[in-house]
Amino acid sequence: MSKEPVAVVGIGQTRHVAARRDVSIAGLVREAAQRALEDAELTWADVDAVVIGKAPDFFEGVMMPELYLADALGAVGKPMLRVHTAGSVGGSTALVAANLVAARVHGTVLTLAFEKQSESNAMWGLSLPIPFQQPLLAGAGGFFAPHVRAYMRRSGAPDTVGSLVAYKDRRNALRNPYAHLHEHDITLEKVQASPMLWDPIRYSETCPSSDGACAMVLTDRAGAARAPRPVAWMHGGAMRSEPTLFAGKDCVSPQAGKDCAADVYRQAGIADPRREIDAVEMYVPFSWYEPMWLENLGFADEGEGWKLTESGVTELDGDLPVDMSGGVLSTNPIGASGMIRFAEAALQVRGLAGEHQVEGARRVLGHAYGGGSQFFSMWLVGSEPPAS
Amino acid sequence: MTREIAVVAFARTDHRRGADELSEVEMLMPVLHEVLDRTGLKTADIGFTCSGSCDYLAGRAFSFTLALDGVGAWPPISESHVEMDGAWALYEAWTKLLAGDADTALVYSYGKSTPGSVRDVLTRQLDPYYVAPLWPDSVALAALQAQALIDAGDTDEPALAAVAARSRGSRADAAPQGDYVVRPLRTGDCPPVVDGAAAVVLAAGDRARELCERPAWIRGIDHRIEAHALGVRDLTDSPSTRLAAERAGAFRRPVDTAELHAPFSSQEVVLRKALRLDDGVRVNPSGGALAANPVMAAGLVRIGEAAAGIHRGRSDRALAHATSGPCLQQNLVAVLEGDPR
């Protein structure tokens, strides 16, 4: 029995900001969900199940908050699942929801991911003191910066590549009304002059801390046929995990990321991602991860990813635009960041991305990762239904 | 035609009180080995892995990432995690097998309740604006539900004591046990605080028959959630359990066994009513959550125990139930059957 094709018929996001002081946690998620339903022209009664995701509960100080959010998301009397796979969770949540449709368990599923970081402090949530252990010496950026240095050593990439990514993503964000950072006076010089926080990572090459939510309505063929607007079809989706730290781990280009991408490409019938995929919404919390993931995802050979960035291939008007929305570098409600990647990929193939639309985008990859570069989730969406 | 999927193996810790000397992965790993050994599978043979756990129990963010060490996720595996009881991890894995993405799945969950005060930890699940600031602990909320049942004439203290006594293997006419914790619930009506882990292997179709002499086929599985606020719910009933049971096909034919996840004796009364279980049904031969309630694993244990009864030929059609949230807010029901003997 073949799987039911899955379509994205509704997408909603909040306008991401540092602190949404005008809404409760329920109000925040509701806003994204309501917009997704409006996009799909559906009502709460049309939703069969809700799949929600977020990063650690300590961020908001609410244990398993989906219990409290059931009412706001119209889940009462319905199945509700809560996914948590660290930073990749937004992507994983969408995949769990998609699978409910693919397995024909449900016809229409609302999926949503969020983080309301202003309820606490992300660094507190990420570094709860653990007795006997050496305190985390460097913060979140410090955790990733040594891997960036390792990448630079391996690839011989010039120091400036990271700043090019940040400059591009921040300019892309200016075209995205939902993006958190709108730095209208951004220049490459300003990025390059920003303070070096965790050398080799500069302040302007790091992601912000945001309040935000993102929701999607996923449905089957019948649901897609009723959709009022163009739909995005899922052509492939996969999750892969490897241990946090282990002997032989390639922190620059983790095997789990390669395997995950290969699985997605196999499902989608993609032989040459560089040629066959039109654009990528990639999870890049620190600018240097763009060239690193370009290699990991098979868009460039090992050590060559930075050349795509440097030559402008990943610009909005380039041959392989990356993070048209401004990416995680411009918007980071942690638990939602992965789903925003997936949703922005879907917006592109639906032709509804507005000012950051890539002309003629037909196949776009959404990518998320988390933990110590150990959890990966990805999907490939297309403007046409999948072949099989 | 829908794919047939079965529970083919189950393992759990012996739920002793506390596992202080062990980290989560040290507690979990023997259970993973045991469940894989039962099937002869290795991690690399498993098509999908899914786990359930909760950061708040241990007081550490991302605690599930280190538990993954016990799996041996190398080469990389297709894997997911729910911040829920492992019963819902099993549900996610079931959909994965149903879609044909995998033929086998490893499902596990674990919880260390002893490092914190689980009564207080669970208050953090409540409405963060109106309820959590009052710190009403899990026993207090269950006691409100128990009193509502008593007021409605659905039970009384001796009947609750009988539930507790039967669960712990003593005589069913036992007198109320222990002092009041929060009246009307006594220590005997409340779950012991334990650490524990559980694991299950799922397999589809012929693969299940290869791996297990008598697979426990999942004939139906469904879960439903209710409104969060206690004040808008009828605490003497569990409409979400009933609806999940209907969707899972539980009422089509009688079951011989029911494994109910009722952490408090009074909640078994609610569940029996919602599930229309009569005295002919063996309820919680494992002892249920009143014998051992490893939080985040206790629901998966119910499914595993129900399946194990089928594996051993002691049961032909069993119902397994899992719950989450205050006063049975969210409920899952699975119906398992063995092939005719």
Add this chain to the structure above:
Amino acid sequence: MPEVLEAPLVVEFPFTRSLGPVQSAFLTGLRERVVLGVRTGDGRILVPPVEYDPVTAEEIRDLVEVAPTGTVTTWAWNHAPRRGQPLDTPFAWALVRLDGADTALLHALDAPGPDAVRTGMRVRVRWAGERTGAVTDIACFEPYDGDPAQPSGHTGDFENPVTGIVAPARLDYTYSPGRAQTDYLHALSDRRMVGERCPSCRKVYVPPRGACPTCGVATSEQVDVGPRGTVTTFCIVNIKARNLDIEVPYVYAHIALDGADLALHGRIGGIPYDQVRMGLRVEPVWTEGARHPDHYRPTGEPDADYETYKELL
């Protein structure tokens, strides 16, 4: 086997919660001794007022004042109040349906003992002396045998509404690092670095985590590693980390101890930060009373060749 270590772990934070319009009105009302409910599409009055109808999922905003008097719908006697609960003397938890409401509110009920409480008893709000716009502005309920109070018809518009609350939360845990970490920590107190070897792949993990993460089996064979090692990669930290009293800039490095198959993390000292490099050979520097090495310093050996540690990156 040496005694397993344990230590208190406190998870504590004052969460800042924004309220949204309905919750803002309710909590501001409590500050002003007004109890508000919200009317659903089918005319029920929910108290406390929620933002979304639990039945239809519709957004609801129509605020209605109800009485501060009501009826107990169920209760439970709490003879041993716990930290953070509304009263520190024995009390009843109660769900109270206020006059004019269709649903019940959870709070404490102050009564002399369980015999003085029953379902159906009449109660009223006892207001807190100091009210800030929080659910604790209701100090508790108390028995009441008068007539239902009459609400004044407040619509929920207040001056200076509260828009947020601070919700401090503290949970106390007892943390134990488990068997493998305990052994490692005991060895550290003798200033030895002891890893564990996987019986299957033979890799040496330091610190050991109790399981070989690639093989999924317990590690137990102890192996002395270091004390010297190689900096595999690093970053220069220019911002002060929370709760850390280290002058910036400093170097945070991944260090592969000799004999270990995985790098651990540490600070590099004894050398200007801008002279640290990949391949630098280092050794731990211990300070009195500290469990972990304070930092690592250069040994003076020639740098390790990239080929010797690139697999450990």
